[in-house]
Amino acid sequence: MKPSEIVAGLDRQVVGQDDAKRILAVAVYAHWRKAEMAAADGLDMLKSNVLLIGPTGSGKTLLCETLARVLAVPFVTADATSLAQSEFVNDELDAVLQRLIDRAGGDPAAAGRGIVFIDEVDKLKAISGQARAAAGEHVQHALLKIMEGATVRLKGGATLDTAQILFICGGAFVGLESILAETQAFGFIAANADDDQKVLDRLNARVKPTDLFRFGLIPEFAGRLPIVARLDQLTRDQLVRIMIEPGNALYRQYRALLANEGVELVIEPAVFGQIADLALEYKVGARSLRGIFEEMLTPVLYAVPDRQDLTKVTLRSLFEPAVFG
Ligand SMILES: Nc1ncnc2c1ncn2[C@@H]1O[C@H](COP(=O)(O)OP(=O)(O)OP(=O)(O)O)[C@@H](O)[C@H]1O
Ligand SMILES: [Mg+2]
Incomplete structure (x- = not known):
């Protein structure tokens, strides 16, 4: 599937959010092509995981669910909040990967080129001194391991190499705006509200790993999400x-x-x-x-x-x- 075909598929269910759709489509297409090339000539290519950021109810989860339906690659979704509530995070992650293998018709090699969507990753942020936040950080570490590539032996007996699995993470990241404004806004003088909005839009377009770090994600986790797609407030x-x-x-x-x-x-x-x-x-x-x-x-x-x-x-x-x- 070409990026334009993926976007056309997304357009049938998701209104607006054109930038995010394109970024997502290109990421998925590139991922799929790289996997194909790696299978053909054994070259290991670096994947680029994606982070979807946008206000609540703007279509993040819908976008990924629709993507799963549109695509022909194995795709599973998991919820970071429920991972953080679980006592046995690694078992939960194993179950996620097992579902990916099931979606791939039981073929671990095909699953190894699949896509995992993890929703609500912003809820994993660290707030110093809070027990729940410690759990969140624990989940980030667990995710980090499979995101950067590990050979996981699953309970079902299968072995899965996660190095080529594409991870898409999503979250509302409430409060990120003010971090962005703080770290980037100096030097701008807005003449009117319209200018203000333009400046804000430009800032929004560039979320850096350091901003995510300041938000409360651990640096290694933030660093593994090089592509950031923003969803806008719906008009x-x-x-x-x-x-x-x-x-x-x-x-x-x-x-x-x-x-x-x-x-x-x-x-x-x-x-x-x-x-x-x-x-x-x-x-x-x-x-x-x-x-x-x-x-x-x-x-x-x-x-x-x-x-x-x-x-x-x-x-x-x-x-x-x-x-x-
Ligand atoms: N861009 C959109 N196009 C069509 N429907 C939408 C769109 N955005 C939201 N919706 C509708 O609103 C519901 C909630 O959207 P969704 O679950 O995708 O929000 P979200 O961005 O994941 O929010 P949250 O951060 O709260 O999880 C969807 O089930 C869908 O019906
Ligand atoms: Mg959601």
């Missing part, structure tokens, strides 16, 4: 598109649900804008859309089964009752 427009466009968009889902009862659901464009405005206020990205949507439709979903004569339900405003017809 009002993008929130509207998320409700309408993707294959499993909320609007499609509820239209299908009501069509199944013989009723056509029509939501007028203004309503999507109102929902997006509320979602922006909640500040959890696209995550709040579903809740608002369901609340809005509850009266409709309640009434429809009792009304055999209904053929159409129209919503004109989030703040007015639905029109039954």
Whole structure:
């Protein structure tokens, strides 16, 4: 698969985030080509692991889940928070690698060229003097070992060399902005808010391992994530598109649900804008859309089964009752 084909596949589910999509697609493509070349002529090539950073509800997890579906290479995901809560981190990591082998049809060699996505790595940050943070650091060390390449003997009996496995890590990294501003912002004078945003964008684009270190990741771990892809805060427009466009968009889902009862659901464009405005206020990205949507439709979903004569339900405003017809 070429990078453009990977991006096209991602575009079907994930709205916006074009930069992150491209960076991810190129990383995966390059990884796959390197693995192919290594298999052909035995050259060991360095992989470049990827770090996805972006605000909550902006599509990090969705992006990786979609990538897994789009790609033809073995792919597993793991959650750093649950790794940190486990008493036996290495056992948990073994299980992750075992799943990778399963995805590769039981072939450790194929699994050795697969991709592992580790979500919520920002939760592994060290806060001095906290027990939970110590666990996080412990997980970072455990991850480090498999990220830089180790031969792991799994409980199932298989042996897996992790040197060529691509690792993609994701996290919201709340507080990183201010670290970036501190370490890079001197010398800029912003004339207006628009300039401010531009300066911020430029800074955001360059996250260095030292910034991640200051955030609380151990230097060796941060250093093994040379490629950083940023996801942006979703705009009002993008929130509207998320409700309408993707294959499993909320609007499609509820239209299908009501069509199944013989009723056509029509939501007028203004309503999507109102929902997006509320979602922006909640500040959890696209995550709040579903809740608002369901609340809005509850009266409709309640009434429809009792009304055999209904053929159409129209919503004109989030703040007015639905029109039954
Ligand atoms: N760019 C997007 N395109 C389409 N849907 C999106 C997008 N971003 C978020 N969503 C929707 O919001 C939900 C939450 O997104 P996701 O889990 O990817 O957020 P996240 O960035 O991983 O946040 P967190 O940092 O809290 O884990 C998704 O299930 C999806 O329905
Ligand atoms: Mg997530």
